Amino acid sequence: MPVPIDYAALVRPQVAKLKPYTPGTTVSQAKAKYGLEHFVKLSSNENPLGTSPRALAALQSLGELQIYVDDDHHELRERLAAPHGLQAANVLVGHGSNDVVRTLFTALLVPGDEVVVADPTFSLFPKDAMLFDATAVKVPLRDGVHDLDAMLAAVTPKTKLVVVVDPNNPTATAVDRGAFERFARALPERVVLMIDQAYREYMPAGSVEGAAYAASRPATIVLRTMSKIYGFASLRFGYALGDAALLAYVERVRVPFGVSRPAAVAALAALDDDDFLRRSVANNEAGKALLYPAFERLGLHAYTTAANFVALEVRGTATEAYETLLARGIVTRSGDALGMPGRLRITIGTPEENALLLDALRSLAPAAA
Template sequence: MFRSVLDAIAGYRPSSPVRSPDGRSYQLAANESADEPLPAVVRAIAEAALTVNRYPDNSCAELIAGISGAFGLPEDAVAVGCGSVAVTQMLLAAVAEPGVEVLYARRSFEAYPLLTGFTGATAVEVPLRDGVHDLEAMADALTDRTRLVFVCNPNNPTGTVVGRAALEAFLDRVPADCLVVLDEAYREYVRNAVTPDGLTLLAGRPNLVVLRTLSKAYGLAGLRVGFAAGPPEVIAAVRKTYLPFSVNGVAQAAAVAALRAKDELMARVEGTVKERDRVRTVLTARGWTVPVSEANFLWLPLGDRSVPLAEHLAAAGVAVRPYAGDGVRLSIGSAAENDAFLAAAADFSPI
């Protein structure tokens, strides 16, 4: 009855909520913004809620215009979806099928193997080198069957980045008939000057697409809005795979309002960056190994100590994202949430 590819797919499992014995809960597992929506966004949501008896604009015209204005992109160079995960699925639906290969790093965003598996394409995983994308090895892994390559920059879950020179050298090696998807879900948190804004790399590269989301820095994780930017001919193909009405009307209105408040939201991002650096400083002073992160989370490469840390923190009501045998991803929350993590982790040995 069911497709054979499902036999090898476990499905996505988000972290479960946790609570301490006294009922406290600190959710530091999903890389969300710790800040409440801006008043203007809340007003837009309330107004749009009065129209939910009607279908949303399937063309997302106002939203695409807002993205175009905020990021300096032609409107025909933008495709939107229900979060950047849905846009990832749209891209795969446009190019992937049985007999072709999809290439990405390991470990990187959990959705890549899941969504690749749905298409029936063959996944090719290239290990990170010292926690960073090994772009030379990825280029060496390209074959005449490679149809799409994901480069997550900053990488989820390690928070590490690749610089402009390395990225451009890699792009130069990718054949023109292979799509490169530069996933920049955490771009707003980058402070490393050598890390390029992917949108500045689009000119002259007909096989490059950049992914962005409004779930993180723009604080709309609960409404799911993401977009792809790329050559109009690629975007036209991707738009064909859009599930009708999947970016709902409330989400569209909230996203437009958030884009108009971009400057105010980026000021909030500065607070998250400062908290990220503060938490890392405390942990490294305690003897923890914590790679420099350019995202809104930290990576704790604890190996076999990863699940024990998550269980230890859960007892104190702190939820993190463990990757068994590999590491723990710690989302950066409010100062109080981060302090709760630091307090709970104080008596845990990372060795």
């Protein structure tokens, strides 16, 4: 018998310490656990209306998958840049925005760097910082919102990056536009400002337009994804907008052919799908108009959402509430797993899904009217 290898000693020490990313419960896991035929998945902020029909139509006529994609993606990058007065050179593409973050961190971080993040926020940022031996400096939210003054105060000579997730995941809250403007001005020029706007299309008028900062402040990176409103969570396509001179360096570490041709072709088609975008935003607005008054009647607080999900307070622990909803066929995410105890993160669904959610919540909150 060969001597067993100590793989924990073989991999990089940072990797040995890392906890695996835990995604939300999948429908097949929920079915296996509860034996129900039908589940409503409100756990990962996907678009309940599906994928852009234009993207799906473009995929139907796709052939020649044996040919490598033109990895320059010039037309797509131009198309993504144009609405913001930017050029193709201002766009970095990736296999979802998670991949773009990994690429950016690979290019930017050295051991000892500090990355200032909110707490809680999207867990990818502190986790990927650790992978590069950088320190995630976690700044608690104030009333569920990024505390921009405290984040600014947390900047030291070692700070390489400050990350603002707007709207934030898991709280769905957005920062105030004026406060953000002051924050961006006050941030030292050498600090990279990363703004993750995965839910930008759902944000109300008057929200921060990250792309405008990518155009005007050097060392600013805006992350966008088509996973959410365009329904590309499985197709995978995300991108960053930023200074061409910085992105030219980052491009050197991008995995070649990381964006597949199906994803690129579907993305280009979806960008013309104004009708799908309009319907998706309208569905989300109708969901908010139904859910928020109902939450109030139940006596359950939810932060004001600027996205397609809510962070809802529950009675008892979040995990108990999550399990009770799961047993009734509704998959949500427990805030216990997201640094948000006492709350569930719930995607806004179709009118039918939202009605089922409210029925289930009524049974969870018997004390309320």
